[in-house]
Amino acid sequence: MFEEARLLGRTERSIALQTGRGTDIKNVVQPEPGDAGRRRYQLLLDKFGGNWRPRRPATGIYNCAGHVWASRRTAILEDDQWALILHEDGYRRLEEDEEPVPDDLVIYIDVGPQKESFLHVGRVFQLRPGVIPASRRIPWVVSKWDSFSGEVLHDPHDVPYARQGFVVRREYWTDRPMPARG
Amino acid sequence: MTMTARDLQQLVSDDFAVSVGFLSTPESLRRFLLQSKEVAAVKEALRQEAITESTLRGFVSSLLRDMRCGERFAHQLAVAAVAVVLETRATDFADEFLHDLSRLGLAEMSMCIRVARECLKHRVNVAQNKTKVLRLPDDGFSRAWSPSEPQISFKCNAGQTTVSRVCEVA
Numbered sequence A: 001m002f003e004e005a006r007l008l009g010r011t012e013r014s015i016a017l018q019t020g021r022g023t024d025i026k027n028v029v030q031p032e033p034g035d036a037g038r039r040r041y042q043l044l045l046d047k048f049g050g051n052w053r054p055r056r057p058a059t060g061i062y063n064c065a066g067h068v069w070a071s072r073r074t075a076i077l078e079d080d081q082w083a084l085i086l087h088e089d090g091y092r093r094l095e096e097d098e099e100p101v102p103d104d105l106v107i108y109i110d111v112g113p114q115k116e117s118f119l120h121v122g123r124v125f126q127l128r129p130g131v132i133p134a135s136r137r138i139p140w141v142v143s144k145w146d147s148f149s150g151e152v153l154h155d156p157h158d159v160p161y162a163r164q165g166f167v168v169r170r171e172y173w174t175d176r177p178m179p180a181r182g
Numbered sequence B: 001m002t003m004t005a006r007d008l009q010q011l012v013s014d015d016f017a018v019s020v021g022f023l024s025t026p027e028s029l030r031r032f033l034l035q036s037k038e039v040a041a042v043k044e045a046l047r048q049e050a051i052t053e054s055t056l057r058g059f060v061s062s063l064l065r066d067m068r069c070g071e072r073f074a075h076q077l078a079v080a081a082v083a084v085v086l087e088t089r090a091t092d093f094a095d096e097f098l099h100d101l102s103r104l105g106l107a108e109m110s111m112c113i114r115v116a117r118e119c120l121k122h123r124v125n126v127a128q129n130k131t132k133v134l135r136l137p138d139d140g141f142s143r144a145w146s147p148s149e150p151q152i153s154f155k156c157n158a159g160q161t162t163v164s165r166v167c168e169v170a
Helices: A003-007 A034-048 A064-069 A079-088 B003-010 B014-020 B026-035 B037-047 B053-064 B076-086 B092-102 B107-129
Strands: A053-056 A105-110 A117-128 A138-144 A151-154 A168-174 B132-135 B142-145 B152-156 B159-163
Touching: A003 B053, A034 B014, A064 A079, A064 A117, A064 A138, A079 A117, A117 B026, B003 B037, B003 B053, B014 B026, B014 B076, B026 B076, B026 B107, B037 B076, B053 B076, B053 B092, B076 B092, B076 B107, B092 B107
Parallel strands: none
Antiparallel strands: A053 A151, A105 A117, A105 A168, A117 A138, A138 A151, B132 B142, B152 B159
16 A cells, blocks of 8 residues: 555655754754645635734744744644653643743643543733733733644634534643742 | 545645644654544555555655755645554554664654554564464364464364464464
Protein backbone atom coordinates (compact mmCIF):
# COMPACT_ATOMS: atom_id res chain seq x y z
CA MET A 1 0.00 0.00 0.00
CA PHE A 2 1.07 3.65 -0.52
CA GLU A 3 3.79 2.70 -3.03
CA GLU A 4 3.35 5.93 -5.01
CA ALA A 5 3.43 8.04 -1.86
CA ARG A 6 6.64 6.29 -0.82
CA LEU A 7 8.23 7.30 -4.11
CA LEU A 8 8.03 10.94 -3.04
CA GLY A 9 10.53 10.18 -0.30
CA ARG A 10 10.56 12.19 2.88
CA THR A 11 9.07 15.66 2.60
CA GLU A 12 8.51 16.23 6.32
CA ARG A 13 10.74 18.96 7.70
CA SER A 14 11.16 20.02 11.28
CA ILE A 15 13.03 22.86 12.98
CA ALA A 16 15.30 22.84 16.02
CA LEU A 17 12.93 23.33 18.93
CA GLN A 18 13.50 22.61 22.59
CA THR A 19 11.86 23.17 25.93
CA GLY A 20 13.48 25.56 28.37
CA ARG A 21 15.21 22.56 29.94
CA GLY A 22 16.70 21.51 26.60
CA THR A 23 14.51 18.57 25.66
CA ASP A 24 13.86 18.31 21.92
CA ILE A 25 10.25 18.95 20.86
CA LYS A 26 8.93 16.90 17.95
CA ASN A 27 7.50 19.15 15.28
CA VAL A 28 6.67 19.23 11.59
CA VAL A 29 6.48 22.27 9.31
CA GLN A 30 3.16 22.01 7.52
CA PRO A 31 2.64 22.63 3.80
CA GLU A 32 0.20 25.21 2.48
CA PRO A 33 -3.51 24.32 2.58
CA GLY A 34 -4.06 24.55 -1.20
CA ASP A 35 -7.37 25.44 -2.82
CA ALA A 36 -9.18 22.49 -1.24
CA GLY A 37 -7.86 23.37 2.20
CA ARG A 38 -8.88 27.02 1.86
CA ARG A 39 -12.33 25.98 0.69
CA ARG A 40 -12.69 23.66 3.67
CA TYR A 41 -11.63 26.46 6.01
CA GLN A 42 -14.29 28.74 4.57
CA LEU A 43 -16.94 26.05 5.12
CA LEU A 44 -15.84 25.73 8.75
CA LEU A 45 -15.81 29.51 9.23
CA ASP A 46 -19.35 29.64 7.86
CA LYS A 47 -20.46 26.96 10.31
CA PHE A 48 -18.61 27.92 13.49
CA GLY A 49 -17.19 31.39 13.06
CA GLY A 50 -20.20 33.71 13.06
CA ASN A 51 -18.78 35.75 15.95
CA TRP A 52 -15.08 35.30 15.28
CA ARG A 53 -12.92 38.15 14.03
CA PRO A 54 -10.44 36.98 11.42
CA ARG A 55 -6.80 37.91 12.02
CA ARG A 56 -5.10 35.97 9.25
CA PRO A 57 -6.42 33.86 6.34
CA ALA A 58 -5.84 30.09 6.00
CA THR A 59 -2.17 29.20 6.12
CA GLY A 60 0.06 26.19 6.64
CA ILE A 61 3.32 25.96 8.64
CA TYR A 62 1.95 25.91 12.21
CA ASN A 63 -0.97 24.70 14.28
CA CYS A 64 -2.30 26.07 17.55
CA ALA A 65 0.59 24.69 19.60
CA GLY A 66 3.11 25.98 17.07
CA HIS A 67 1.40 29.36 17.27
CA VAL A 68 1.80 29.71 21.04
CA TRP A 69 5.04 27.76 21.63
CA ALA A 70 7.04 27.99 18.37
CA SER A 71 6.43 31.53 17.15
CA ARG A 72 4.33 30.37 14.16
CA ARG A 73 7.29 28.48 12.64
CA THR A 74 6.13 24.86 12.88
CA ALA A 75 3.35 22.55 14.08
CA ILE A 76 3.51 20.55 17.30
CA LEU A 77 1.03 17.76 16.74
CA GLU A 78 1.49 15.18 19.47
CA ASP A 79 -0.26 15.49 22.84
CA ASP A 80 2.74 14.26 24.78
CA GLN A 81 4.81 17.14 23.42
CA TRP A 82 2.25 19.63 24.69
CA ALA A 83 2.43 18.07 28.15
CA LEU A 84 6.22 18.13 27.97
CA ILE A 85 6.27 21.85 27.20
CA LEU A 86 3.81 22.70 29.97
CA HIS A 87 5.94 20.77 32.43
CA GLU A 88 9.45 21.74 31.35
CA ASP A 89 8.68 25.38 30.63
CA GLY A 90 7.24 25.87 34.08
CA TYR A 91 3.62 26.55 33.25
CA ARG A 92 1.02 26.24 35.98
CA ARG A 93 -2.74 26.06 35.84
CA LEU A 94 -4.50 29.14 37.15
CA GLU A 95 -6.52 28.77 40.33
CA GLU A 96 -10.28 29.24 40.05
CA ASP A 97 -10.06 32.70 41.61
CA GLU A 98 -7.12 33.86 39.47
CA GLU A 99 -7.84 36.03 36.48
CA PRO A 100 -5.87 35.37 33.30
CA VAL A 101 -3.85 38.23 31.84
CA PRO A 102 -2.70 38.82 28.27
CA ASP A 103 -0.21 36.19 27.07
CA ASP A 104 -1.61 33.49 29.35
CA LEU A 105 -2.86 30.40 27.56
CA VAL A 106 -6.29 28.82 27.34
CA ILE A 107 -6.23 25.06 26.85
CA TYR A 108 -9.21 22.93 25.82
CA ILE A 109 -9.19 19.33 26.99
CA ASP A 110 -11.40 16.50 25.81
CA VAL A 111 -12.71 14.85 28.99
CA GLY A 112 -14.87 12.27 27.25
CA PRO A 113 -15.16 8.65 28.35
CA GLN A 114 -11.61 7.77 27.28
CA LYS A 115 -8.34 9.16 28.60
CA GLU A 116 -8.24 12.98 28.63
CA SER A 117 -6.50 14.55 25.67
CA PHE A 118 -5.66 18.03 24.44
CA LEU A 119 -7.89 19.60 21.81
CA HIS A 120 -6.62 23.13 21.42
CA VAL A 121 -4.47 25.87 22.87
CA GLY A 122 -4.95 29.58 22.27
CA ARG A 123 -3.37 32.76 23.61
CA VAL A 124 -5.19 35.37 25.69
CA PHE A 125 -4.54 38.75 24.08
CA GLN A 126 -6.96 41.04 25.82
CA LEU A 127 -9.29 41.36 28.83
CA ARG A 128 -12.60 43.01 28.12
CA PRO A 129 -14.80 44.59 30.79
CA GLY A 130 -17.34 42.28 32.41
CA VAL A 131 -21.08 42.80 32.21
CA ILE A 132 -21.08 44.99 35.33
CA PRO A 133 -18.11 46.88 36.78
CA ALA A 134 -17.73 44.43 39.69
CA SER A 135 -17.72 41.29 37.53
CA ARG A 136 -14.64 39.54 36.26
CA ARG A 137 -13.16 40.71 33.02
CA ILE A 138 -13.67 38.54 29.96
CA PRO A 139 -10.53 37.24 28.25
CA TRP A 140 -10.34 37.29 24.47
CA VAL A 141 -8.24 34.75 22.69
CA VAL A 142 -6.30 34.47 19.43
CA SER A 143 -6.43 30.98 17.98
CA LYS A 144 -5.13 29.08 15.02
CA TRP A 145 -7.46 26.11 15.00
CA ASP A 146 -5.38 23.56 13.11
CA SER A 147 -2.43 23.25 10.74
CA PHE A 148 -4.33 24.70 7.77
CA SER A 149 -6.75 27.20 9.25
CA GLY A 150 -6.36 30.92 9.60
CA GLU A 151 -6.10 32.81 12.88
CA VAL A 152 -9.13 34.34 14.57
CA LEU A 153 -9.96 36.38 17.65
CA HIS A 154 -12.77 34.95 19.74
CA ASP A 155 -14.50 34.64 23.08
CA PRO A 156 -13.04 31.61 24.91
CA HIS A 157 -16.51 30.04 25.16
CA ASP A 158 -17.04 30.37 21.41
CA VAL A 159 -15.26 27.21 20.21
CA PRO A 160 -16.55 24.40 18.00
CA TYR A 161 -15.92 21.40 20.22
CA ALA A 162 -19.21 21.00 22.12
CA ARG A 163 -21.10 21.21 18.81
CA GLN A 164 -18.93 18.35 17.56
CA GLY A 165 -19.89 16.16 20.52
CA PHE A 166 -16.81 16.67 22.68
CA VAL A 167 -17.09 17.12 26.43
CA VAL A 168 -14.58 19.86 27.07
CA ARG A 169 -12.83 21.35 30.08
CA ARG A 170 -11.30 24.80 29.64
CA GLU A 171 -8.20 25.66 31.65
CA TYR A 172 -6.06 28.78 31.84
CA TRP A 173 -2.29 28.28 32.16
CA THR A 174 0.48 30.77 32.80
CA ASP A 175 4.23 30.98 33.11
CA ARG A 176 3.82 33.66 35.82
CA PRO A 177 4.79 32.73 39.37
CA MET A 178 2.12 31.90 41.92
CA PRO A 179 0.83 35.12 43.47
CA ALA A 180 1.65 35.74 47.12
CA ARG A 181 -1.34 34.90 49.33
CA GLY A 182 -2.05 37.29 52.15
CA MET B 1 -24.82 4.59 -6.52
CA THR B 2 -24.59 1.45 -4.41
CA MET B 3 -24.72 1.63 -0.63
CA THR B 4 -21.08 0.62 -0.62
CA ALA B 5 -19.85 3.43 -2.80
CA ARG B 6 -22.00 5.90 -0.89
CA ASP B 7 -20.44 4.87 2.44
CA LEU B 8 -16.97 5.50 1.09
CA GLN B 9 -17.83 8.67 -0.78
CA GLN B 10 -19.17 10.15 2.47
CA LEU B 11 -15.58 10.21 3.68
CA VAL B 12 -14.64 12.76 1.02
CA SER B 13 -17.78 14.86 1.33
CA ASP B 14 -17.97 18.47 2.55
CA ASP B 15 -20.45 17.38 5.21
CA PHE B 16 -17.91 14.97 6.66
CA ALA B 17 -15.10 17.58 6.56
CA VAL B 18 -17.32 20.10 8.32
CA SER B 19 -18.40 17.56 10.94
CA VAL B 20 -14.75 16.86 11.77
CA GLY B 21 -14.15 20.57 12.21
CA PHE B 22 -10.83 21.81 13.58
CA LEU B 23 -8.78 19.16 15.35
CA SER B 24 -5.16 19.89 16.02
CA THR B 25 -3.81 16.59 17.31
CA PRO B 26 -3.89 13.11 15.76
CA GLU B 27 -5.30 11.59 18.95
CA SER B 28 -8.24 13.99 19.06
CA LEU B 29 -8.93 13.29 15.38
CA ARG B 30 -8.77 9.55 15.96
CA ARG B 31 -11.16 9.81 18.89
CA PHE B 32 -13.60 11.89 16.89
CA LEU B 33 -13.48 9.44 13.98
CA LEU B 34 -14.07 6.49 16.30
CA GLN B 35 -17.42 8.04 17.23
CA SER B 36 -18.42 9.24 13.76
CA LYS B 37 -21.35 7.70 11.93
CA GLU B 38 -19.42 7.67 8.66
CA VAL B 39 -16.67 5.47 10.11
CA ALA B 40 -19.28 3.26 11.75
CA ALA B 41 -21.03 2.83 8.39
CA VAL B 42 -17.84 1.72 6.65
CA LYS B 43 -17.00 -0.65 9.52
CA GLU B 44 -20.44 -2.17 9.28
CA ALA B 45 -20.23 -2.46 5.49
CA LEU B 46 -16.93 -4.31 5.89
CA ARG B 47 -18.37 -6.57 8.57
CA GLN B 48 -21.34 -7.43 6.38
CA GLU B 49 -19.00 -7.89 3.40
CA ALA B 50 -20.90 -5.24 1.48
CA ILE B 51 -17.44 -3.85 0.77
CA THR B 52 -14.16 -5.71 0.74
CA GLU B 53 -10.65 -4.79 1.72
CA SER B 54 -9.89 -4.71 -1.99
CA THR B 55 -12.54 -1.99 -2.36
CA LEU B 56 -10.83 0.00 0.40
CA ARG B 57 -7.46 -0.44 -1.26
CA GLY B 58 -8.82 0.84 -4.56
CA PHE B 59 -10.60 3.74 -2.85
CA VAL B 60 -7.46 4.95 -1.07
CA SER B 61 -5.33 4.50 -4.21
CA SER B 62 -7.76 6.66 -6.16
CA LEU B 63 -7.58 9.37 -3.47
CA LEU B 64 -3.80 9.39 -3.54
CA ARG B 65 -3.88 10.43 -7.20
CA ASP B 66 -4.97 13.87 -5.98
CA MET B 67 -1.82 14.38 -3.92
CA ARG B 68 0.23 17.46 -4.82
CA CYS B 69 3.76 18.04 -3.58
CA GLY B 70 4.05 20.94 -1.15
CA GLU B 71 0.31 21.15 -0.54
CA ARG B 72 -1.92 19.67 2.17
CA PHE B 73 -3.32 16.39 0.87
CA ALA B 74 -7.00 17.12 0.37
CA HIS B 75 -8.18 13.65 1.41
CA GLN B 76 -6.30 13.32 4.70
CA LEU B 77 -9.54 12.95 6.64
CA ALA B 78 -10.73 10.10 4.45
CA VAL B 79 -7.43 8.23 4.76
CA ALA B 80 -7.40 8.83 8.51
CA ALA B 81 -10.96 7.51 8.68
CA VAL B 82 -9.95 4.32 6.85
CA ALA B 83 -7.10 3.88 9.34
CA VAL B 84 -9.60 4.11 12.20
CA VAL B 85 -11.91 1.65 10.44
CA LEU B 86 -9.04 -0.83 10.26
CA GLU B 87 -7.71 -0.26 13.79
CA THR B 88 -9.61 -3.17 15.29
CA ARG B 89 -9.62 -5.40 12.21
CA ALA B 90 -7.34 -8.40 12.58
CA THR B 91 -6.34 -8.98 8.97
CA ASP B 92 -3.12 -8.80 6.97
CA PHE B 93 -4.53 -5.92 4.95
CA ALA B 94 -5.26 -3.89 8.08
CA ASP B 95 -1.73 -4.54 9.32
CA GLU B 96 -0.22 -3.62 5.97
CA PHE B 97 -2.33 -0.47 5.64
CA LEU B 98 -1.59 0.87 9.11
CA HIS B 99 2.10 0.02 9.10
CA ASP B 100 2.74 1.32 5.57
CA LEU B 101 0.87 4.57 6.27
CA SER B 102 2.53 5.11 9.62
CA ARG B 103 6.02 4.72 8.09
CA LEU B 104 5.57 7.50 5.52
CA GLY B 105 7.41 10.79 6.06
CA LEU B 106 5.22 13.10 4.01
CA ALA B 107 4.41 16.58 5.29
CA GLU B 108 1.44 16.64 2.92
CA MET B 109 -0.16 13.76 4.86
CA SER B 110 1.31 14.37 8.30
CA MET B 111 -2.00 14.20 10.15
CA CYS B 112 -3.31 10.93 8.69
CA ILE B 113 0.15 9.36 9.09
CA ARG B 114 0.03 10.20 12.81
CA VAL B 115 -3.53 8.98 13.13
CA ALA B 116 -2.31 5.63 11.77
CA ARG B 117 0.45 5.64 14.41
CA GLU B 118 -2.15 6.25 17.13
CA CYS B 119 -4.29 3.45 15.69
CA LEU B 120 -1.32 1.10 15.87
CA LYS B 121 -0.73 1.98 19.54
CA HIS B 122 -4.34 1.21 20.36
CA ARG B 123 -4.33 -1.85 18.12
CA VAL B 124 -1.54 -3.34 20.24
CA ASN B 125 -3.51 -2.53 23.37
CA VAL B 126 -6.61 -4.16 21.94
CA ALA B 127 -4.65 -7.31 21.09
CA GLN B 128 -3.13 -7.47 24.56
CA ASN B 129 -6.47 -7.09 26.29
CA LYS B 130 -8.36 -9.52 24.13
CA THR B 131 -9.71 -12.46 26.05
CA LYS B 132 -10.68 -15.63 24.27
CA VAL B 133 -12.53 -18.68 25.44
CA LEU B 134 -10.53 -21.83 24.92
CA ARG B 135 -12.17 -25.21 24.73
CA LEU B 136 -10.36 -28.44 25.29
CA PRO B 137 -11.84 -31.12 23.09
CA ASP B 138 -10.82 -33.93 25.43
CA ASP B 139 -12.95 -32.98 28.40
CA GLY B 140 -15.10 -30.14 27.05
CA PHE B 141 -13.69 -27.79 29.70
CA SER B 142 -13.52 -24.14 28.75
CA ARG B 143 -12.29 -20.95 30.34
CA ALA B 144 -11.29 -17.40 29.50
CA TRP B 145 -7.73 -16.85 28.34
CA SER B 146 -5.67 -13.76 27.58
CA PRO B 147 -2.71 -13.87 25.17
CA SER B 148 -0.53 -12.39 27.94
CA GLU B 149 -0.76 -15.72 29.78
CA PRO B 150 2.09 -17.93 28.63
CA GLN B 151 0.23 -21.08 29.50
CA ILE B 152 -3.08 -22.03 31.01
CA SER B 153 -3.87 -24.12 34.03
CA PHE B 154 -7.09 -26.06 34.43
CA LYS B 155 -8.45 -27.79 37.44
CA CYS B 156 -10.33 -30.82 36.28
CA ASN B 157 -11.24 -34.24 37.61
CA ALA B 158 -7.68 -35.46 37.22
CA GLY B 159 -6.29 -32.53 39.30
CA GLN B 160 -4.22 -29.55 38.14
CA THR B 161 -3.37 -29.72 34.46
CA THR B 162 -1.12 -27.28 32.62
CA VAL B 163 -1.83 -26.78 28.96
CA SER B 164 0.51 -24.98 26.62
CA ARG B 165 -1.21 -26.00 23.39
CA VAL B 166 -4.37 -24.24 22.30
CA CYS B 167 -6.85 -26.81 21.08
CA GLU B 168 -9.69 -24.66 19.93
CA VAL B 169 -10.58 -21.01 20.09
CA ALA B 170 -14.27 -20.22 20.32
